[in-house]
Amino acid sequence: MKIKDIFKHNEEWVAEQLRMDPNYFKKLSVGQKPKYLFIGCSDSRVSADIIMAAEPGDVFIHRNIANIVPSNDLNALAIINYSVNHLRVKDIVVCGHYNCGGIKVAMEARDEGLLNPWLRHIRDVYRLHKEELNTITSIHKRYDRLVELNVQEQCINIIKTRDVQKALLEKRIRIHGWVFDLKTGKLIDLKIDIEKIMRDIMDVYNLFE
Numbered sequence: 001m002k003i004k005d006i007f008k009h010n011e012e013w014v015a016e017q018l019r020m021d022p023n024y025f026k027k028l029s030v031g032q033k034p035k036y037l038f039i040g041c042s043d044s045r046v047s048a049d050i051i052m053a054a055e056p057g058d059v060f061i062h063r064n065i066a067n068i069v070p071s072n073d074l075n076a077l078a079i080i081n082y083s084v085n086h087l088r089v090k091d092i093v094v095c096g097h098y099n100c101g102g103i104k105v106a107m108e109a110r111d112e113g114l115l116n117p118w119l120r121h122i123r124d125v126y127r128l129h130k131e132e133l134n135t136i137t138s139i140h141k142r143y144d145r146l147v148e149l150n151v152q153e154q155c156i157n158i159i160k161t162r163d164v165q166k167a168l169l170e171k172r173i174r175i176h177g178w179v180f181d182l183k184t185g186k187l188i189d190l191k192i193d194i195e196k197i198m199r200d201i202m203d204v205y206n207l208f209e
């Protein structure tokens, strides 16, 4: 895709939207009320809106390498704060994907320069679940499982934030862990038991009584 093609495609897209609804952009410019916050990987093959068949306005999106929510990442924390407190999203989704390059490189212990501190978040997930992961003899299956466990740990990182804890207490938010399978195009709900996780960890992380 060349740069000039992008602008041509944009013009065609504008014309198509206006053909279907002459007020499309007028309505779009009024404001947003997305129900979902989607935290996914920056991988060019994992376009949140496309895999969810969502329309502009449906999903508030944050993407980074390997869909991570570090406790000191101002970008991720600002996104969570704004979407939970101001947009009042109803659901937060952490969506990982199989064949994730970030997860793969984190599994291979080696120097990756500037990426080291970022990859360490994933290496820490590996360490937390080392017992389970090391029983998986197939390297591919272990890789897939780390993708899933990383999603689970990032859901836990979301629960550790004060904004989400408040919203959970007010029962106005749900948290979901999904994986996108590039080989089939399917979205898989990992059905992470958030309530059980909270029962297990909140004695350490609870910020409110």
Ligand code: CO
Binding pocket: 041, 042, 043, 065, 066, 067, 097, 099, 100, 101, 102, 103
């Ligand atoms: Co990825």
